[in-house]
Each structure stands twice: as C-alpha cells, then as structure tokens.
Amino acid sequence: MSDDIYQDIAQAYAAAANKAPGLKSRFTAAGFDPATVTSLADLSRLPVMKKEELLKIQRKNPPFGGFLASDLKDVGRIYVSPGPIFEPALSDGGGHGLDLLFKAAGVGPGDIILNTWMYHLVPAGLLFDEAAQAAGATVIPGGVGNTELQAQIIVETGVTSICASTAFFLTLADKVVETYGRDAWKVKTAFLGGEMGDWMAKRRRIEAEYGVSTWAAYATADLGLVAYEDGGEGYLVHPDRVVQICDPVSGEQVAHGEPGEVVVTARDATWPMIRFGTGDSAFALESNADGTVSRISALQGRVGAAVKVREIFVYPRVVEEVVIGTPGAKAAQAVVTRENDRDMIRLSLVLEDGADASAAEAAAAEIFKLHARIRADEVSIVSELPENVELIVNQKDV
Template structure:
C-alpha cells in the first residue's frame, strides 16, 4: 500500500489495526516501563483489560511532568543500544523533556512526515527551504529527512539570518517553505524592506507551518502575502515531533490515526467528551518503540470530527488548535486565548499580525492591554484615523471576546521579532510590577 493510500483506508480496517496496535503497545509499556506498570497497577488495570478501543479511556493519563520526573531515559521501553536518535525540549522551565527513537521509530517518523508533504504533493522536483531550527528541536530534522526521502532538494537553512535566507530562497528557487507562521511573516516583512517582489522574485508554491498556534486570520495573511498554499503541520516532540497531523486542501487537520489515537477530554475533569465538543486533545502512540506515550495530555484545545472530509480521507480531523490550556488567560473571569485576539486583529485592515498581550493588575481587577503594530500606510492618515481604529478594535474585542481591553497602536517594527515561536503574552500579575 502506498503511503498516500493509508489516509484513505476503510474505517473498519483502520479501527481493527488501531486495536491490535494499541493492545501491543499497552503490553510493552506495562512490562518494559516501570513507570507505566506502577501507574497501571495503582489504577487497578492491566493489559488484559484492553479489549476494545473504548477501553482506552480506562488507562491513566501521561503528562509532561512525567517525562521531567523520569529524566533523562526513565520512560524508554528499549535499552540504549537500540536508541539511534535523541531529541529534547529547550528545558527553559527546568529539566528538558527527552525523547528517543529506535530505527523503527525513525522510519515511522519519516513516513508520517512524507504523508504531511503529500498534502501539497511535494515531489523530487521541489526545492524545500527548511527554516526550522536544527539540533535537539524536532522540527528541523523532522522536515529535512522526509523531504530528502521524497527526493526533493533540501536547503537546511535553519533559523535566523533573515536576509541571507531570503537571498537563498530567491537564488536557489525554493518552491516549498518550512518554518513557523510568525517567521514566515517576518521573512515577508524583511523581503519588502529589501526591495523584493514576493510574487515575482520567489517561486514558492506551498509552505508547511507549525510549532505555534495560528488563527485562521494569521494563516490567511501568510498564504496571501506569499501567494502560496498554507499547510499546517501539527506535532509534539513527546509524541513523535512534527507529523502527527496535517491539513488537506480543505484546511482540515487530519491525524495519522494508524499511528496516533486521539481523544478529546474535559481539561478540568478528565472525562472523555463526544465528537463535536471542544476540549483538550489527548494522544496515544501505537507504533512507537522507544518512548510509548499512553494518553498523553497535549494541553491543546480543539474539536474532533469524524464525518467524511471532501478530500476523501477517512482518517478523522480536528479543528484549528484554539490554543493551549496552559496559555489560556483568565481575565476578570473571562477565558481568553491569544489566537482569539489574533483573529480579531487579522480581520481589521491597517493592522499587522504583530502583537503582544500584556496583562497587569489594578487593585483587585485584571487589566488587559493589546499592543499592535499598524501598517506603515496607516501612519500617513494621521492621528484621527488611529483613534478611530483603536476604538473599533476595542469594540470588536468586547463584542466578540467579551473582554475590556485597552489597545495601544505602535509603529511598524516596534515589537520584538522571533526567529522561532512567537511570544505573545506578558503576564505581570504575579510579578507585581
């Protein structure tokens, strides 16, 4: 069976495969990883209790802290002699989370990344400009290995050096761009400053964007600015890296279910929610050897859909990631995700998608400010137009998000740019500054 056909297999066949692989994974996790054996025993459940896919909900959750508590290799299910690659998170909030891969795992990773590339029919004629960071971060090498396996020409540009990247993209004739959506917009911004014509000087036809939440408005801005097809590549290093899911031509984010079983839970109670209800995405790996993850809580908020997709794929899809439950701001009792603010901003002409949300405390109340860069053309229209725009944004946020936010419009290129994941929130409430 070709890799592309795996996305179209009948649901009955897929679910039978999932159950077989799930049961094998649970047996290996129980007998080869002391952490899981202890956790299963405490929950009063064993591998023999998994008889149907619905039994998955009986198993305990795994969270990121579990990886940190078992740093570095405590969750590995194979001896180190079988580990051929190690990746890890940055570890900016303590010990990094460490993930390992066997030769088998590397083949699975390459497979799901090839299927990601096939969403835009990437082939040996393409030149892939890979601006994801290389090294311990899974992005760079994840995109690199699969593109090379397809036979495409890979330019391992990594992050940073924006002007040099633009020169290489133009001179080498890149047709595919791989990077974060915020960096894609930064590239476009600098390209215009340098005098490039985005549509004439570059040959890009598609881009694969991920590693940070992006609103529909931001995706549209990237696609229209560069004149390309936007493909979202969703993944987590704890699960495999990029390659967990990707968007088809209809914008549906399909999960490669023959390797990862998704669930949606209530983030407060942990109860499994029915399809169509919003909650936290939970993923279980069913083909990984080195680091099996049982019911891993991603913290990502989304919705599962199982109805047929117009693209013909039978694997289910999830909605655009609304945000992370741990990135959700609670401002005076109202839940706010940065992506919701971003969506309001990207619907208003005269604004750029560069913004920062600043949360502070005034007495007992939370105070929310949104700093947004305006388009250079708008500055020529005078202070009056800026005042009108501020009021419009504040009204839109109140009407759509039910929050009272003070808007601060700043000049272009004022806010700090990121070469990787964009930092959108400054929460000063606990700092008392």
C-alpha cells in the same frame, strides 16, 4: 479509525510493559491491563499522564524515566525539549509522520525545500528534513538565521518550498524581493509554524502577496505528527494516533465540539505514549464512530491558561478571536468572578477612535458565544487596558 488499532495497542503496550519498568509501574498503579483493550472505553480507563508528570519521572530516573520500550541500539537520536525532557527518536523513514503533510501539499520529487527550523537539540529541523526527503524532495538544511545568505540560496538554487516560522518566512521573502527583485521569487509552497492571534488572516495575506500556498501541522516532540492540514477544515488526525479531547482535570472525554486538552495514544509503543496529555487545547471538528477525533481545530492555547466557567473551559484564544472578529476592536479582556453561587464572565473591549460601540458590543458577544460556547454576562467598552494584559483573568476566589 482502523478496526484493528485497539488490537494493535493492546499487543504493543502489553509487550512494552515487560520492557519498560516505568510504563509497567504506571499501569500497575492504575490497575490497568493493556492486553484487555478492545475499545476506546477500555483505553480510557487509564488516567491521563501529563507532560509535567513525565518530566518529574525522568528527573528521578534519567534519561527516559523507565519508559523506553526498545533497545538503546535502536535509538537513532535523543532530542532534548525544554524541561529538559528527553525524547528518544527511533528508526522512522517519514519524519515520524510529517511526510503526510508534504504529500498532502503536493510537494515531492523535483522540489527543493529550504528548511530553516533548528537542527540541534529539539526535533523540528531533523523531522522536517527526514519527512521532506521521504516525500521525495531535496532539502537544503538552512537552520535559523543568516538571512542574507539564505535569501541568496533561495534565488541561486531555485528553492520551491520553505519550512519556517511565519515571521522568518516573511523576513526571507522580503529580503529576496528587496535584493533580487520580484521575478527572482520562485517559491510556491510554505510550511509555517503557528502563531497566536490572527494567524489564518496573516497566512491569507502571505498567499496573496507572495503567490504561495501555506500549510501547517500539529506535531510534538513526544509523538511526532499528531494531525496535519490536508485542504479541509482544521487538521486531519494521523491514522496511527488515537486522539481524544478531554477535561484537563478529570481526564474524561468532553462532548463533541467542546474545547479541552488534546490527549493522544500512539499505535506504536517503542516510546510508549498512551493517554498522553499534551497540554494543548483544541476541539473536535469531526469524530469517528467510536468517539475518537478524526479532525481537530487549530490549537486554542495551553490548558493551564484556561478558566472553567459554568463547566466549560474558556481559553485565552477565545478572547483573541473576539478582538480579531469585532469591527474596531484593539484589545479585550475577560474577567471571571463567582457571584451568588454562579460563575460570571465579563468582557471588556477597547475600540479604535470612531468605532461603533453598539455594533462592537453586539459582535463581540456573538463571537464570544461562538468560540466559548457560553454567553458573556456583560460586554462593556473601556477606554484602555494595560499593555500586555492577561486575556482572561480568574477572580472566582477573590
């Protein structure tokens, strides 16, 4: 964390409050003076603003809820995310930080990138496009669909890199090999969208099967790039973001390594995202001296899906990890109850025929403890669970 980021935040948000009445109202209601921010402790005095709260404010005062701290002439685009939430895109030469991802992957001049993300309303397509060009690459704006045509484009233009969802990347790769043969596949790098479940294992299989390196980033429409893969564990936080992992209810920062909501403050205040609750859950892998996060885990899910068990939030992702890591496991569910003034969590497993039940129970218990950071009170084998069953169920009030 750069020494002057809090000074920059203090100056930027004090000035922004004079231009953005919605931001000023937020500060006034909290008794918060941005000009006095000199540390993380100062910044943390401001309550977290949830994305749902921003949506409500925008509905009352469209389009930006009084939060735009810039002149409209400086807004190049207005993105529309589900809600709808309106996000102004101000001038930025690097795809709002995503160029760091391409540079980390070694993609730049001489590379031809097929960008298959959507180009209308939502920011993904345009941000990846801008970022790739900022890194020096040449971009083909493919957008979504048109599998046969895009496969032809990959072969005939010599595409070296693809930006896509994991599923669509596989569709394109299979189509190229099926139609043109394996020797026609020249792609070396893939920038993939995340999936729940055993995504990292799927990426390793893609790398082995198609001879590519795979990369990913954590970005939101509100903030642009938050963190990106750089070859190390997890995701490296953007140098112009203050990232905290916070209790999704109190907004207080949780202990290092505990899961919680990703809360972000941007150094720049033209679109003033300060102590903004993303709704995504993760945990810190590395922290700076001041307690901010420098490297975060992969996302664990959405905070609304978490259940608090003995002061620890347990996310559906934990149950997915149990299924992934337990030999012979097909499905699992965690049920949380309240008994004798104590939270209890019981884990049910469905196994493949012939799987070792004792070994599976032991493995599931260890994996659950590793990812949830608490012990399951009981692990049991069941014959079946309903299709599309909830991964974690809160029955504490039943």
